[in-house]
Amino acid sequence: MTPSTASSVxxxxxxxxxxxxxxxxxxxxxxAGTLILAMLAAVAAFLxxxxxxxxxxxxxxxxxxxxxxxxxxxAPLVFGTLWSAALALLMAIPVSIGIALFISxxxxxxxxxxxxxxxxxxxxxxxxxxxxxxxxxxxPAVQPFYSWLTETMGWFPLFAPPASGTGRTILTASIVxxxxxxxxxxxxxxxxxxxxxxxxxxxxxALGATKWEMIRTAVLPFGRPGIxxxxxxxxxxxxxxxxxxxxxxxxSGGINFALLTSSNPGTIAANIALSFPEAFGTNVxxxxxxxxxxxxxxxxxxxxxxxxxxxxxxxxxAN
Amino acid sequence: xSQTLTAAPVANAYSSGRLGRPVPWIVLAASLVLAAVVFGLxxxxxxxxxxxxxxxxxxxxxxxxxxxYVISLLVEGGRRAKDRLVTAxxxxxxxxxLLPLISLLFTVVTNGTGRFDLEFFxxxxxxxxxxxxxxxxxxxxxxxxxxxxxVISVPIGLLTSIYLVxxxxxxLSRAITFFVDVMTGIPSIVAGLFAYxxxxxxxxxxxxxxxxxxxxxxxxMIPVVVRSSEDMLKLVPNExxxxxxxxxxxxxxxxxxxxxxxxxxxxxxxxMLAIARVIGETAPxxxxxxxxxxxxxxxxxxxxxxxxxxxxxxxxSQGTDAQAYLDRxxxxxxxxxxxxxxxxxxARVVARIFAxxxxx
Numbered sequence: 150m151t152p153s154t155a156s157s158v159x160x161x162x163x164x165x166x167x168x169x170x171x172x173x174x175x176x177x178x179x180x181a182g183t184l185i186l187a188m189l190a191a192v193a194a195f196l197x198x199x200x201x202x203x204x205x206x207x208x209x210x211x212x213x214x215x216x217x218x219x220x221x222x223x224a225p226l227v228f229g230t231l232w233s234a235a236l237a238l239l240m241a242i243p244v245s246i247g248i249a250l251f252i253s254x255x256x257x258x259x260x261x262x263x264x265x266x267x268x269x270x271x272x273x274x275x276x277x278x279x280x281x282x283x284x285x286x287x288x289p290a291v292q293p294f295y296s297w298l299t300e301t302m303g304w305f306p307l308f309a310p311p312a313s314g315t316g317r318t319i320l321t322a323s324i325v326x327x328x329x330x331x332x333x334x335x336x337x338x339x340x341x342x343x344x345x346x347x348x349x350x351x352x353x354x355a356l357g358a359t360k361w362e363m364i365r366t367a368v369l370p371f372g373r374p375g376i377x378x379x380x381x382x383x384x385x386x387x388x389x390x391x392x393x394x395x396x397x398x399x400x401s402g403g404i405n406f407a408l409l410t411s412s413n414p415g416t417i418a419a420n421i422a423l424s425f426p427e428a429f430g431t432n433v434x435x436x437x438x439x440x441x442x443x444x445x446x447x448x449x450x451x452x453x454x455x456x457x458x459x460x461x462x463x464x465x466x467a468n
Numbered sequence: 469x470s471q472t473l474t475a476a477p478v479a480n481a482y483s484s485g486r487l488g489r490p491v492p493w494i495v496l497a498a499s500l501v502l503a504a505v506v507f508g509l510x511x512x513x514x515x516x517x518x519x520x521x522x523x524x525x526x527x528x529x530x531x532x533x534x535x536x537y538v539i540s541l542l543v544e545g546g547r548r549a550k551d552r553l554v555t556a557x558x559x560x561x562x563x564x565x566l567l568p569l570i571s572l573l574f575t576v577v578t579n580g581t582g583r584f585d586l587e588f589f590x591x592x593x594x595x596x597x598x599x600x601x602x603x604x605x606x607x608x609x610x611x612x613x614x615x616x617x618x619v620i621s622v623p624i625g626l627l628t629s630i631y632l633v634x635x636x637x638x639x640l641s642r643a644i645t646f647f648v649d650v651m652t653g654i655p656s657i658v659a660g661l662f663a664y665x666x667x668x669x670x671x672x673x674x675x676x677x678x679x680x681x682x683x684x685x686x687x688x689m690i691p692v693v694v695r696s697s698e699d700m701l702k703l704v705p706n707e708x709x710x711x712x713x714x715x716x717x718x719x720x721x722x723x724x725x726x727x728x729x730x731x732x733x734x735x736x737x738x739x740m741l742a743i744a745r746v747i748g749e750t751a752p753x754x755x756x757x758x759x760x761x762x763x764x765x766x767x768x769x770x771x772x773x774x775x776x777x778x779x780x781x782x783x784x785s786q787g788t789d790a791q792a793y794l795d796r797x798x799x800x801x802x803x804x805x806x807x808x809x810x811x812x813x814x815a816r817v818v819a820r821i822f823a824x825x826x827x828x
Contacts, residue, residue, distance in 0.1 A: 178631035182632070182636070185690060186644060195662055251561060268565060273812050275747075275808060276748065290522075328568045421755070422754055441658075447653050
């Protein structure tokens with residue numbers, strides 16, 4: 150068969166045979182995909198429906214609000230959620246970057262993977278166990294340190310006296326949160342640090358840079374968006390964390406920046422967990438409305454993180 | 469020009485001194501010993517208190533950082549001193565992360581073994597005040613609800629990931645990818661509130677059911693399954709699919725007989741890790757399934773206890789004999805950690821054993 154005959158005799162275009170198996174299989178995968186969309190829409194819809202009465206009902210008829218409006222009830226909780234998460238990130242980010250650098254660039258090659266597993270173990274511990282540990286072990290352990298801090302540094306607004314007698318303050322809760330988000334931030338930044346172009350690292354070393362100078366000039370600039378998005382995902386986790394905060398923090402409500410006293414703001418998630426089992430009537434609607442607010446906050450935070458990751462993808466490669 | 473150069477000679481790696489290899493280790497040992505001596509003296513003057521190991525390690529690391537910086541600054545110059553300081557800081561960060569892990573595992577094991585006995589695994593909490601009793605009702609509840617959640621979420625998650633990798637094009641697949649990401653970020657308690665809201669609308673307010681707990685867990689589990697299976701399916705080389713198509717195999721059979729078997733090890737690992745993630749969830753079960761002291765095998769009727777909620781409840785509402793409740797909480801925590809670790813270990817073993825042989 151010569152090329153000329155092949156091109157001159159044009160075969161009619163063959164359509165792929167439609168088999169019932171193909172239709173059924175493709176259809177079921179499509180259904181599953183749409184089911185996820187439907188489920189998410191249902192989550193949003195049900196939460197919105199259930200939380201409408203919280204805002205529309207007269208505050209006097211909702212016992213849990215104690216005469217306040219919904220917004221003045223939820224404001225301290227929002228503050229507590231953001232404040233504890235911010236403190237947790239403040240502690241977790243530097244340590245996580247250190248751990249990620251240790252595993253990716255400092256630890257012996259053969260140990261590195263094992264060390265990574267060890268940090269991943271922290272992520273495997275259930276949050277209720279963290280809560281138990283934080284309330285029974287960590288809080289009594291740090292309490293003497295807290296009273297020492299309030300005595301010597303009491304002039305500093307964050308360390309204002311009197312120190313809590315139990316140690317179950319917002320700082321302790323934030324330490325527990327920091328331990329919980331640590332593995333998330335570490336795992337992601339480690340991945341990014343490992344992707345640094347080896348040529349860049351070798352170039353820096355060849356120019357006489359010490360290891361730290363190499364990391365500062367080649368690894369950290371490359372990994373910065375990764376660190377930012379990892380921190381945002383960690384923030385999302387810290388905002389939504391319930392049990393550890395509910396068990397560690399002894400919340401008294403109100404907006405208060407002091408870290409070591411016994412009057413601490415609660416968080417949205419912990420407040421739901423503590424109040425929901427006894428809630429009835431419109432109280433439930435109020436709690437669900439606060440949950441919706443939490444959902445919205447974490448949604449915004451996570452979307453920003455995803456956006457940063459997606460933007461990063463466009464110019465990855467060797468830049 | 470030349471005068472200033474001779475006045476301040478540039479430190480040169482070949483002419484300036486270098487610390488020998490063992491020097492940092494010697495300095496580290498010396499600073500730890502120094503810290504131990506300081507804390508030992510403190511303890512001696514204080515009297516009764518235990519020896520403060522954590523404090524020793526922390527102070528020892530601080531002393532080491534300062535010492536190695538100063539020594540290196542004197543011998544090797546500023547740049548290398550900074551390098552050594554950062555090495556010390558980075559290693560300290562790792563050690564710092566190990567402290568809570570070790571402390572947590574240690575306390576859970578020492579406190580948990582007290583009630584980690586036969587009674588704990590054979591008794592429920594029905595009619596029990598104070599000592600005795602166990603968590604069998606919580607273990608049964610956890611197993612039932614987690615399995616139901618897995619039965620719901622594995623087919624949906626797996627089929628969705630197949631859609632995203634093999635079929636999905638255009639806006640729908642982009643939307644699914646985006647919203648799976650959104651679902652990953654749902655706080656666990658919101659998932660519980662959702663399940664409660666759904667069942668409250670059907671059965672009236674105040675309803676707590678095991679199936680509601682299972683659904684809230686499924687909401688948390690689906691995105692994890694989709695994510696991990698999607699990654700695993702993407703790893704299957706395209707040549708395998710093309711070879712099957714070239715032999716005239718229909719697409720659905722290609723996926724079932726070629727793509728899935730190749731990636732089944734990774735998918736199994738992902739599913740087990742997802743189960744390990746949701747089995748420790750407390751908040752959604754507290755909200756959706758409630759808590760009870762009784763054994764309940766029926767997902768569709770009555771409240772259902774689970775292990776994390778059991779731990780939380782024993783801690784939060786301690787009865788007259790507080791120590792008995794705390795002991796049970798620790799035993800529950802130990803059981804929970806053992807289950808999660810076992811699942812994680814199994815997942816890694818499965819990934820290693822059943823992974824397709826690479827490079828023939």
